[in-house]
Amino acid sequence: xxxxxxxxxxxxxxxxxxxxxxxxxxxxxxxxxxxxxxxxxxxxxxxxxxxxxxxxxxxxxxxxxxxxxxxxxxxxxxxxxxxxxxxxxxxxxxxxxxxxxxxxxxxxxxxxxxxxxxxxxxxxxxxxxxx
Numbered sequence: 474x475x476x477x478x479x480x481x482x483x484x485x486x487x488x489x490x491x492x493x494x495x496x497x498x499x500x501x502x503x504x505x506x507x508x509x510x511x512x513x514x515x516x517x518x519x520x521x522x523x524x525x526x527x528x529x530x531x532x533x534x535x536x537x538x539x540x541x542x543x544x545x546x547x548x549x550x551x552x553x554x555x556x557x558x559x560x561x562x563x564x565x566x567x568x569x570x571x572x573x574x575x576x577x578x579x580x581x582x583x584x585x586x587x588x589x590x591x592x593x594x595x596x597x598x599x600x601x602x603x604x
Contacts, residue, residue: 483574487557490581491550498546498591507593511536511545527598549597553590556600557581 513521513529514536520526531548557577564573580586589597
């Protein structure tokens with residue numbers, strides 16, 4: 474019962490944080506850098522002068538479905554969800570479900586992850602491929 478309670482709480486808190494991130498990403502304007510990366514996604518290349526092209530490829534993947542400011546940031550939210558599941562599985566395999574629940578909650582409330590999942594930057598794909 475304790476494991477089920479921890480899992481439900483972790484997913485509830487992480488889900489609430491994801492909904493909060495979606496709300497924030499729709500309510501704030503694009504940063505000039507995000508507009509720059511959006512421009513990159515409209516003109517894909519294998520590399521750019523100052524960053525790797527992964528952020529442009531992520532934005533291109535989400536703007537294929539709908540072309541809006543929310544679509545530009547949507548890949549960062551998806552990346553955060555995938556990273557949360559990877560952290561959950563890693564912590565559960567290494568320790569137990571209680572620690573996995575705590576790891577997911579801590580990950581989703583860290584200031585760096587909050588920023589990286591609301592504003593798309595080249596660091597956002599890095600979190601996914603770091604694991």
